Amino acid sequence: MLSGRIDELSREYAAIERSMGDPGVLSNAAEYTRLTRRHRELTPLMTLWREYTGQQTQAEEARTLLSDPEMAELARLELDAAASRMAELEGELEVLLLPRDPFDSHDVILELRAGAGGDEAGLFAADLLRMYTRSFEGRGLKLSIADTSESDLGGYSRLVAEINGEGAYKAMKWEKGVHRVQRIPATETQGRIHTSTVTVAVLPQVEQEDVQLDLAEVRIDVFRAQGAGGQGVNTTDSAVRATYRAGTPDEIMVVCQDGRSQIKNKEKALQILRARLAERQREERVVSEREARSSQVGSGDRSEKIRTYNYAQNRVTDHRLSGDDKNFDLGSVMEGGLAPITAALERAEREVQLAEMTEHAPA
Structure with a gap:
């Protein structure tokens, strides 16, 4: 029953809401942020639940009037309307009760790496x-670049950026792969279509308390920033390289300049x-680090793909979808129409x- 599943969340x-008015919580920025984030997650569910219980009350009131000859017809109309709306709300509540990705509201570290295709991959x-x-644009999300390595023709062989804003991970998680x-590259003289790849x-992002990072295992090096993005700071040693467990198989290197x-x-x-260490720890719970990493970003080989951007056919195909739902207008997508x-990927998920819930529901 819906009520049994929602009662605990209502509590x-x-x-x-009580804690958010507590002076002790208000003085603890991290705890207050955690509570407000969870409050935002639960508010849509609670709003629908209040409407659902309101419809239940209306239905009960209408049912008491069915025995009154003068009010019976009106009562039946109200009862039917309440039953119809309750059925709609039940469906919406079922969706909101589905397991949520705990990272949906988190900020994001985005990495782009040119794969097969050389300079054309960098341009893409x-x-x-x-x-x-x-x-x-218009979504409250902001992208700031942390590090780049430009390719010869002005593209990127590698780029690392932060995306900040409510729901950043929820908006971007479908892009990994x-x-x-x-398309025909600008450098192609014979009009041939080339295939290139970019891994995403x-x-x-995680809070400090969410991941065990021993700073004694991190080597910090500073150096002079170089190239595009560093031009405004290249008179001082402002660039930083952080290396975790340098020289070991566990090494992770991050450069910010x-x-x-x-x-x-x-x-x-x-x-x-x-963020990278937390991702590694999550992956290691499933399979070995190397296999898990390749499941997200792959090797960049042309045969691996989650999405294809076909310029000749003005079409974007998402290979995780099927039928007519998998194709989209290229021009619209490249202008940010993701x-x-x-929505299609969320609907499929x-x-x-829902099918799994139905299959495992008690008889």
Whole structure:
């Protein structure tokens, strides 16, 4: 029954609202942020639940009037309307009760790496960055670059950026994987279509207390920033390289050089390092680190893909979808119109979750 599943969440919601007025909580920024985030997550569910119980009350009141000859017809109409709306609300509540990704509201570390295709892959990485930036407009999400390595023609062989804003991971998690582009490169003289790839990693940022990072195992090096992004800071040693367990199989290296402050670059490098370490720990719970990493970003081989951008056919195909739902207009997508793809992927995931709930529901 819905009521049994929601009662516990209702108690949690009431407790959160009480705690948010507690002076002790108000003085603890981390705890207050955690509570407000959870409050936002539960509010849509609680809003629907209040409407559902209101409809229940209306139905009960209408039922008491069925025995009154003068009110019976009106009571039946109200009862039918309440029953219809309750059925709709039950469906919406079932969706909201589905398991949530605990990282949906977190900020994101985004990594783009050019794969197969050389300079053309680097140019496509720049196109993807523009696409993502356009998709954030009006959504309260902000992208800031932490480190870049430009390719010869002005693209990116590698790019690391932060995405900040409510629901950043929820908006971006569907992008992780290999993106394949099929088009005629600007350098192609014979009009042949080339296939190139860019691997995209999307890592949720984590709080310091959420991941065990021993700073004694991190080597910090400072150096002079170079290249695009470092031009405003290349008169001082402001760039920072943070290396976790240097020289071991567990080594993780992060470089931040796009900020003007060495302190800020160090903070950002450690933040990205925590996100990568947390991602590694999550992956190790499933399979070995190398296999898990390749399941997200792959090797960049042309045969691996989650999505294909076909310029000749003006079409984007998401290979995780099927039928007519998998194809989208290329021009719209490249201008930041990712919402239809994201909605289709979310809908497909909900359908799978609902089917699994039905299959495992008690008889």
